[in-house]
Amino acid sequence: MNYRVVGIVVLAALLAAVPSVASEYWLVLFTQILIFGLLALSADLLLGHAGLFSLCHAAFFAVSAYTVAILQTRYGVSTIPASLAGLCMGTLLAAVFASAVRTRGVYFILITLAFGYIVWGVAYRWASFTGGDNGVTNVPAPALGGLQVVSKAHYYYFVLAVLAICLASYRILTTSPFGLALRGIKSSESRMRSLGYRVGAHLYVAFVISGFYASLAGVLYIYYNRFVNPVAASFPISVEAILMAIIGGTGTMLGPFIGSGIILILRNWVSGFFHYYTAVLGLIFIATVLWAPNGVMGLIRSWRSGNRGEGA
Amino acid sequence: MSNFAIEVDNVSKTFAGLRAVDSVSLSIPRGERRVLLGPNGAGKTTLFHCISGTHQPTAGRIVMFGRDISRVSENGRTTLGMGRTFQISNVCTDLTVMENLLLGMLGTKSQKWSMFRPVASDSQLVGKAVASLKEVGLQGRENEEVKYLSYGERRQLELALALSSNPRVLLLDEPCAGLSPSERQHFSKLVSGLSREITLLMIEHDIDVALALADKVTVLHRGKMIFDGPPEEVQKNTDVKEVYFGRL
DSSP, X not given: OOHHHHHXXXXXXXXHHHHHHSOHHHHHHHHHHHHHHHHHHHHHIIIIIIOOOOSOHHHXXXXXXXXXXXXXXXXXXXXXXXXXXXXXXXXXXXXHHGGXXXXXXXXXXXXXXXXXXXXXXXXXXXXXXXXXXXXXXXXXXXXXXXXXXXXXXXXXXXXXXHHHHHHXXXXXXXXXXXXXXXXXXXXXXXXXXXXXXXXXXXXXXXHHHHHHHHHHHHHHHHHHHSOBOGGGGSHHHHHHHHHHHHHHOTTOSSHHHHHHHHHHHHHHHHTTTOSOHHHXXXXXXHHHHHHOTTHHHHHHHHHHHHHTOSOO | OOSEEEEEEEEEEEETTEEEEEEEEEEEETTOEEEEEXXXXXXXXXXXXXXXXXXXXXXXXXXXTTXXXXXXXXXXXXXXXXXXXXXXXXXXXXXXXXHHHHHHHHTTSGGGGOOXXXXXXXXXXXXXXXXXXXXXXXXXXXXXXXXGSOHHHHHHHHHHHHHTTOOSEEEEESTTXXXXXXXXXXXXXXXXXXXXXXXXEEEOOOHHHHHHHOSEEEEEETTEEEEEEOHHHHTTOXXXXXXXXXXO
């Protein structure tokens, strides 16, 4: 029997069972883990596959969340068109910010950092439009056709369904010739150029697709949170998305979600009795870099190959 | 159409005042096998980079099959039919042998943009990759990660990669550097077995390998061309002797 298939079925069954066994506190936390896992996954398309360390993914996440919130609360646009508009705005922004792929390494990190701050600054300062510090509140529950998704369990299932589609498309994308080319670029740009690849164009498209997934996370987030403020666009969110991917294991599909689970559960748990929660997060990150540079997924993989013996 | 596969027209390349390549002109007819010789620092690799598009020449033109490609990007030249290997092995070490080869075969096709179908499901492409691995003697190593390959095997993979786009012009930059004598033999056999349709330009320090393969030899010294002629004459030429052995 194929372990992968068994694993997927068991995981899907466990996730589907969450609302019937977990308390509301855990259910809400799980929904959050899935949404931020998707954000981490989007950043990891660039980090784990193309080798680009982006620090502006909160921007796409926030712009799509703000778009949905403003359209719904101020203009009474219904869920589906508002969500599509959110996706479009986030992806369009990504198409602009993707110009960062002209740079590499630390310059890429710095320019994406600056892009991220621009969006945060706009969200924070343009108070007449974005609501400033208070953000946009009272976003209604999502309604699909005549069906209102009010209960937390229903929304959890909705997020789960969207994620299933996302993961399937992500899987195909990363195993396609395009995805393989990204990993080739990560490994050797000069070789890829001499093989006939327009490296810049590939990275640009990857950046836009990554921005699309981040925007989708933003749409899921606004209907989960029902309000949005500049925190969603802030630097810590971009960093956390990347850290989630690194802690869980870059270049994998499950890794970003594991990382998201570790960080969010720790935050909810540790912050209950220890004020300096971020220090704990820092220690975990240091430990990851020192002892598990390939994250949890890397640990699992080396444990499995260890069990099989040092063959091959 | 032009009878020449590659024409280098008065090409110079300057790095911060250093003239690495100084007004070099050479013409390589279709199907010829040309070896580029010269001591270290002669400008051979720089000239190579100018031909492949890695460097933009400071002056002069590069013409391929009668078409001026001086302004064509490196990847564009690959699409036009140029393949190359690097002096220091340059393959995607994090990927498997098969993945490297698939990338090579897709590089000149629009299919490289396909996003909706796993690359491994293209059995025709995979079959071709397996066949070309066999050609360079890497059969059975498809799923090995390249970082676990020996140096010699990486050289073989480089050649397979350079050939994977079906190039009409092949640039080999010291393909035998760092190989053991038996690997050299194996490699020069591989190269001499290539189709005569492919125009070959090769840098090689190993004189035996070079002379066995070459139809014609070009010698560079301090960026200038000092000899251009048949291999029998290169060892008798006084300028060349002077460069390698000093004034006798």
